[in-house]
Amino acid sequence: MIYFDNSATTKPYAAALETYTKVASHYFANPSSLHKFGQKVRELHEEARKQIATLMSARTEEIIFTSGGTESNNLAIKGIAHAYQNRGKHLITTQVEHPSVKNVMQELEQNGFSVTYLPVTETGQIRLEDLKKALRKDTILVSIMHVNNEVGAVQPIQEVADLLAETEMPLFHVDNVQGFAKMELDLVKIDAMSISGHKLHGLRGTGVLYKKNKLNLQPEMLGGGQELGLRSGTENTAGIVALAKAMRLSLEDFQKKVSNLTNLRDFLLAEISKLDGVTIHTDAASSAPQIICFSVKKQRGEVLVHALEEKEVFVSTTSACSSRAKLESSTLHAMKVPENQATGAIRLSLSYENTSYEAEQFIGILKDILQKINEVVK
Ligand SMILES: Cc1ncc(COP(=O)(O)O)c(C=O)c1O
Numbered sequence: 227m228i229y230f231d232n233s234a235t236t237k238p239y240a241a242a243l244e245t246y247t248k249v250a251s252h253y254f255a256n257p258s259s260l261h262k263f264g265q266k267v268r269e270l271h272e273e274a275r276k277q278i279a280t281l282m283s284a285r286t287e288e289i290i291f292t293s294g295g296t297e298s299n300n301l302a303i304k305g306i307a308h309a310y311q312n313r314g315k316h317l318i319t320t321q322v323e324h325p326s327v328k329n330v331m332q333e334l335e336q337n338g339f340s341v342t343y344l345p346v347t348e349t350g351q352i353r354l355e356d357l358k359k360a361l362r363k364d365t366i367l368v369s370i371m372h373v374n375n376e377v378g379a380v381q382p383i384q385e386v387a388d389l390l391a392e393t394e395m396p397l398f399h400v401d402n403v404q405g406f407a408k409m410e411l412d413l414v415k416i417d418a419m420s421i422s423g424h425k426l427h428g429l430r431g432t433g434v435l436y437k438k439n440k441l442n443l444q445p446e447m448l449g450g451g452q453e454l455g456l457r458s459g460t461e462n463t464a465g466i467v468a469l470a471k472a473m474r475l476s477l478e479d480f481q482k483k484v485s486n487l488t489n490l491r492d493f494l495l496a497e498i499s500k501l502d503g504v505t506i507h508t509d510a511a512s513s514a515p516q517i518i519c520f521s522v523k524k525q526r527g528e529v530l531v532h533a534l535e536e537k538e539v540f541v542s543t544t545s546a547c548s549s550r551a552k553l554e555s556s557t558l559h560a561m562k563v564p565e566n567q568a569t570g571a572i573r574l575s576l577s578y579e580n581t582s583y584e585a586e587q588f589i590g591i592l593k594d595i596l597q598k599i600n601e602v603v604k
Contacts, residue, residue: 228539228584228591232425233375233404233517233575239427239475242468246429250464257461258450271463274470281473284413284436290453291466294433295403296326298420299369301435301457302399303330305443306367306418307339313395314364320344320352320381321560322374327401328556331369344370346560349509350379357386365396372405376544376557376573378508378517380409387415397441407476408484408514417441423465427577428472432465476578483578487515490576490585494518497589501596505567507558516577519544519558521570522596530572533595539588542573 229237238246249270255261257268272286279286292298307317319331321343331341342360344352352370368390370381383400390398399418402411406421413419418441423432437443437456449458476483492510495518499506503523522530527543534541544555558568574588 228580228588230574230576230580230584230588231540231542232577232580233573234542235424235430236427236577237579238424238429238468239472241475242428242472245471246464246468249467253463257463258452267463270467271461274463274467277470278434278473281470281477282413282436285439287454288436288439290435290437290456291461291469292433292435292453292457293431293462294424295324295401295420295422297457298403298422298433298435299324299326299399299401300330301443301446302418302420302437303327303367303369304334304446305456306397306399306441307334308444309442310366310395310397311339314362314366315339316342316362316365318342318344318357318360318365318368318396320346320370322346322350322376322379322557323369323371324375324401324403327369327371346379346557348561349512350374350377350557350561351512352381352386354382354385354389357389361396367397367399369399369401371401371403372411373402373409373514373517374557375404375517376555376571377519377561378404378513379557380405380512380514383411383416387412391415404517405514407473407480408487408516418443423469423472426472426476428469429465431462432469434469484515487576487578490580490582491515491518493582494574494585494588497585498592501593502600503596505563507561507563507567507571516575518574518576519555519571521563521567521572522599523570524566525570525599527570527572529599530570530595533599534591537591537595539591542575544571544573 253267255263255267257271275289276286279289335341344356397417401420403422407426417438419436421434424430445456447458452458505521507519555568
């Protein structure tokens with residue numbers, strides 16, 4: 227099997243699974259229980275928070291555990307919008323966000339907020355001038371993803387952070403679900419950042435919202451007041467301890483891993499671009515090292531996905547969410563890729579565990595499939 231669908235989800239590290247099983251079977255008490263068994267679990271939970279804070283150069287109280295990227299994005303955006311609405315009701319985001327940002331923004335629009343959706347260039351980046359023009363006195367939040375999940379485009383997060391840091395408002399949230407452990411990011415001028423466990427070889431149902439100490443958030447989930455009152459519900463301690471392990475492993479030898487990923491991506495890009503009728507939608511110079519998006523002339527993306535699946539090769543159309551909903555990729559649309567190409571796009575997303583042997587095999591399989599398709603078309 228060749229698994230090139232790591233932006234949809236990754237295979238959990240064996241060590242993370244082992245940690246999960248160990249904690250879930252031996253330390254199953256509720257960390258809020260007063261007895262010493264519960265307190266031992268609380269210690270593990272807080273130790274995981276400390277480790278993650280250290281890995282991210284953050285403070286322990288800035289780490290909030292959630293169920294994943296979607297929840298972190300919801301908590302950050304709605305939490306900020308509701309906590310700061312007395313300062314203004316204008317929000318800025320981009321046209322290429324994941325639905326867990328886009329749909330939240332749309333809901334806020336229905337509830338009296340106004341939202342500016344920044345356009346992107348042909349390679350998928352926002353322009354700082356557009357952001358400057360969009361900023362208003364009543365702008366309370368700018369939310370921009372770091373790495374786009376459909377084409378891999380990297381946004382100029384540091385430049386945006388520098389610009390926004392000049393004034394107290396607006397606050398800055400970054401969806402870093404596809405960027406964490408793939409691209410470096412300095413948190414100093416970022417107010418909130420979302421991370422998802424299952425995208426970095428941790429387990430599903432785990433995630434982090436980093437939130438700056440000074441930031442107020444209105445909680446979305448009410449109940450027993452866990453996670454500093456921001457996210458009620460009995461904690462998933464086993465998943466969280468496994469997440470700390472997965473994050474540490476993902477960041478270990480970071481430069482080497484990223485350089486291997488980049489080599490693999492560049493090899494695939496070079497080989498794919500030699501094939502007849504292929505258009506590449508990922509600009510290597512301004513993209514993350516793990517994602518390649520391309521389309522084949524007159525082919526629908528799902529036809530290619532299924533043809534590859536027959537050879538035990540697993541990829542997606544542009545994103546797992548849009549592929550189910552059979553929607554044209556909103557990122558490619560915003561990049562002004564013609565519709566007949568956008569509906570034919572597929573995404574390869576790599577992990578540190580993929581090898582050059584798999585990349586070579588993939589190219590051979592893709593060539594065979596395209597040759598057969600072309601013969602049928604003739
Ligand atoms: C950029 C981005 N943000 C958020 C999410 C949602 O993360 P999760 O699946 O952990 O809810 C995804 C998932 O694909 C994503 O790619």
